[in-house]
Amino acid sequence: MSAPVTAATLTHEIAVEDPSTEETIARVPRGTAEDVDRAVAAARVGARRTRTIAPADRGRLLRALAAAVDAEREELARLETRDTGKPLSLARGEVAGCVGYLDYYAGAADKLHGETIPLGPGSLAWTVREPVGVTAHIVPWNAPLSMLCRSVAPALAAGNTAVVKPAEQTPLTALRFAELAREAGLPEHAVTVVAGLGAEAGHALAGHPCIGSLTFTGSVATGRAVLRAAAEHVTPVVTELGGKSPQIVFADADLDDVAAQVVTGVTANSGQYCDAGSRLLVERGVHDELVARVVARTAALTLGPGIDDPDLGPLVSAEHHRRVSSYVALGQAEGAVVADGPRAVPDRGHFLAPVTFTGVTPEMRIAREEIFGPVLVAMPFDDEEQALALANGTDYGLGVGIHTRDVDRALRVAGQVEAGYVMINEYFAGGPSVPFGGTKLSGTGRERGLVALDGYLRDKTVVARVGPR
Ligand code: NAD
DSSP, X not given: OOOOOOHHHHTTEEEEEXXXXXXXXXXXXXXXXXXXXXXXXXXXXXXXXXXXXOHHHHHHHHHHHHHHHHHTHHHHHHHXXXXXXXXXXXXXXXXXXXHHHHHHHHXXXXXXXXXXXXXXXXXXXXXXXEEOSEEEEEOOSXXXXXXXXXXXXXXXXXXXXXXXXXXXXXXXXXXXXXHHHHHTTOOXXXXXXXXXXXXXXXXXXXXXXXXXXXXXXXXXXXXXXXXXXXXXXXXOEEEXXXXXXXXXXXXXXXXXXXXXXXXXXXXXXXXXXXXXXXXXXXXXHHHHHHHHHHHHHHHTOOBOOGGGOOSBOOOSOHHHHHHHHHHHHHHHHTTOEEOSOOOOOOSSSSOOOOEEEESOOXXXXXXXXXXXXXXXXXXXXXXXXXXXXXXXXXXXXXXXXXXXXXXXXXXXXXHHSOOSEEEESOTTOOOTTSOBOOEETTEESOBSTGGGGGGGEEEEEEEEEOSOO
16 A cells, blocks of 8 residues: 655655646656755766677667567557647657657667877877766656657667656656666666756756766756756756747648648647747738638647547646747737637646737747747748748747748758758658757757767777887
8 A cells, every 4th residue: 555645745746737637647756956966876877887888789778678668659658648638649659759769879879989080100099989977868848758768869879878857747758768778678777767846856957067968958948047057067968949930831832731731830739849830931922821721720620638639639737828828818919810710628628729820020929939839920921031031030940841842942941041950841851860959049959860979979089109109
């Protein structure tokens, strides 16, 4: 029988809610700075052990972990759906993506070598790519296991151990992942999860003196706090922050196909993706027609508990629902017009009907700030130059969608947008092998692809005299 839950024990726990029903589905420990200390100390021991594993064996272990996640994919997807509210199909896709990250980086584990630099007779220099030791990962709630695997898989492939601080709203799949890592045969403390609050466990991890690298995925405001804390020990940080990504549509595009992509781009995961296509920039001649198609498609989307696999689940929490709703009210106060008809949402759960704003000007806050909900702002443009000015007119630079049949134009615009990730005629295109990241306030560093491994390795140069002096 488990110990009775008292007010005293509750202060050391976090209640985890199903946002579709508002019911508490679990309680997890609320990790303290001391817990983080213990986790990092254990991960340091683990890192020493991990360095003795041959790279090819490390790859095999990661492949075993990929197989373990794959074998439990349905359970993990259901757990993710209950924790986040996201539609089950989306959670299934994200878990499949996790297997993809683990498989991809498993293949890289034994291919991380340096270079030799000839210095002429009698001397040789070479570089060695060494693991950084303990890597820290502070993860958001919007795609919890996917964001975890995106950074933990390359960190492990590079021969490190990982300490993970999941978001307080959604810690459940991270906790199960750490168990799966053990079950798959990874060394003890290869993956350690400390559930807890951002200002407590997160802050302690970001400022910890014994971590070799930190990967932070989350909001700009928290990113700044994390960078400040990491600066104390000059810890290298990969930041993956927010966005206000535009979808640029030229008049020659296939409007029906684009309408479907625009709707998916802003409503997938209820708009809670960093690269949600939340700004629709449309060539004026087709603006009204495209908006009408977008509104019609949006009206046909189903809303409901994630486990019933609707098109849209709820937002993650009551707090986030208040935030997104306040932007909807702000847009109307700023003079923008809601193009959608009224629609009912379920009584229970943090549901919000998608909103399409027209009559938006670039100065409006709804056109510049990340809302992180199913809220689209549409703006017309007259020519390519104006499209680029609008696209580049925010502080963010994460994703950009370009829709046109004109290849020259697509490549020209791709070359001039201030963004880390450009998608031509297919929004959300890519995968584990394709580097992803932002510019401007959307962050530094790259995840996915081989380039991501750089964040988890440090180069050592050795210069040697060879032969007699
Ligand atoms: P958030 O910044 O509130 O929280 C992210 C993580 O940081 C959580 O684990 C939280 O507990 C922790 N945290 C909070 N305060 C902290 C502190 N002072 N020190 C250390 N850690 C702290 O972000 P969120 O609301 O969970 O996620 C949404 C944001 O994440 C959006 O802005 C979204 O665009 C961004 N995001 C970016 C990417 C990307 O790849 N660029 C991917 C997913 C989400």
